[in-house]
Amino acid sequence: MTDTHQLLSNLNSGIITISDVPDEMVLQLSSCILLEELEGPDEILTRLSPLQRDVLSLQSLLIEGDIANAAVISEELLNRSRSKEERDLECEVRIRMERALLAVDGPDRSGQELRWCSERLKAIAPTTALHGISMLNQASWHTNNGEVMMAMAIHAEITKDSGFPSEIRGLSRLEVGRILTAMDDLDPAMRHMWSARTIFLDAEMEAEAVVASLEWLDIALEEVVEDAPRMLERIENAQPRSVPGTSWIPANSADVREVIGDILPILISNVGGVERTDLGLILDASNILGVQEWQQKIAEKSEQIQDARLLEVLQS
Helix, strand or coil: CCCHHHHHHHHHCCCCCHHHCCHHHHHHHHHHHHHCCCCCCHHHHHHCCHHHHHHHHHHHHHHHCCHHHHHHHHHHHHHHHHCCCCCCHHHHHHHHHHHHHCCCCCHHHHHHHHHHHHHHHHHHCCCCHHHHHHHHHHHHHHHHCCCHHHHHHHHCCCCCCCCCCHHHHHHHHHHHHHHHHHCCCHHHHHHHHHHHHHHHHHCCCHHHHHHHHHHHHHHHCCCEECCCCCHHHHHHCCCCCCCCCCCCCCEEHHHHHHHHHHHHHHHCCCCCCCCCHHHHHHHHHHHHHCCHHHHHHHHCCHHHCCCHHHHHHHHC
16 A cells, blocks of 8 residues: 555655546545645645545644534535435545544444444555544544553554554554553553654654653653663563553663653754643653753753743752
8 A cells, every 4th residue: 555655755756746646545645735734736636526625624624623613514524425426435434533533423423433434444445544543543432431452452453564554553552552551551551652652763753753752751760770671672572461460661771861862852942831841851861860961951941941840940
């Protein structure tokens, strides 16, 4: 299955033209450009049907936060997607997914709708980004309703060899890490967050890699030692367990140094904001590992820092 981002890159660089984009990828590509605010040729819109353009307009309303109008318009678009004149299964799936996330027909109905979307996409567009998003949404619904094992079962289908795009696999690993953290099962939580970080780095998804790194670091700083197993070793030697449990392995200081080396230049590029827990984590790590250089780099930006608690720590 062609990766959407690679397809867009080839399109923007002139390797391919608009006419080379497969019909089944046009809406997905256009949606990716809209949702991620990516650069793309305006000509791609000429390949869209009127219904597909209106579905993109619906997504624009949701991005703008106009939920009330989106809910009303979605019903009309859903009817059109099922009509004889404009029948479009992909549009129907997208609309029903958005309506389920808005809980237009109630929370119980949302779960049924999200399941329908995942099953239908598995049949018509397996392992695509849209299929992956539908699975992530379904898993999140289960998590939010306390059905953690159901959510984990869905995430278990998004494996390295499943064929899903990198961003889907990374988001899945990160969410599993969060679920395990909530269960206080911190060793596998750290492994999943580290895997998510690695996937995001390889895919050049900087913002997502920073998020995964910070969530890993928040757990890792509970205990850091010099001779603990490195994260790569922990991942390679991990064994499946028959039942859930709670487990803990200290973080290796070299892994902490690696993570902070990657994210600190990004974090200090903009130190504004009244609540910067991310920079607070770096200061904690600086004290725990005795690396004053990290604190000094943040202190150099003190005139731009707005977080009062952060300034208090720097001045103490």
